[in-house]
Amino acid sequence: ETGVTQSPTHLIKTRGQQVTLRCSSQSGHNTVSWYQQALGQGPQFIFQYYREEENGRGNFPPRFSGLQFPNYSSELNVNALELDDSALYLCASSLPLAGGNEQYFGPGTRLTVT
């Protein structure tokens, strides 16, 4: 069984640029959630996708957007990068209505905005 994978591992961008982060969900999982984790803090929910539709959003501005594809992989796009966007971005996949609804996290993408 393949776990959640994310790419790239690390990324450095300049303020004002745009970035796309990618996530492949665990086999069979049709729900993907994205989280932002600033240094020293717990992960903060950005949004969730279920069957290619946004299914909930946290307190993040519209310049954070996403996509989910038919194979359940997902992208997180951030426009007009700000210095405060520097963080670890985590993707988690799950089955929304089965079992304990555990979310399985990928290793994350470390984004640095300079």
Next chain:
Amino acid sequence: DAKTTQPPSMDCAEGRAANLPCNHSTISGNEYVYWYRQIHSQGPQYIIHGLKNNETNEMASLIITEDRKSSTLILPHATLRDTAVYYCIVRVLGSARQLTFGSGTQLTVLP
């Protein structure tokens, strides 16, 4: 989701049991207690969850008080690899809702 309170840090000797407390005094009847941990620079890892009965799996045991206002995660024989931030989260089972992480407890297992 109900709010949780955890101590910011704890130490434990290698080979001893690590007991991590969590207070969730505003928990609702349909909310479960979940535990995740995050080893440095990795994604969080699911450990265990429960409603009101004690639960045990290959990683840990979860003890929930009778009034469900607090719980304890027990790692029976802590190893150095258990050093991590442990998050206690309260949420409704089966919903597609997000996980709301607090600050967690930094557990350091000492040799």
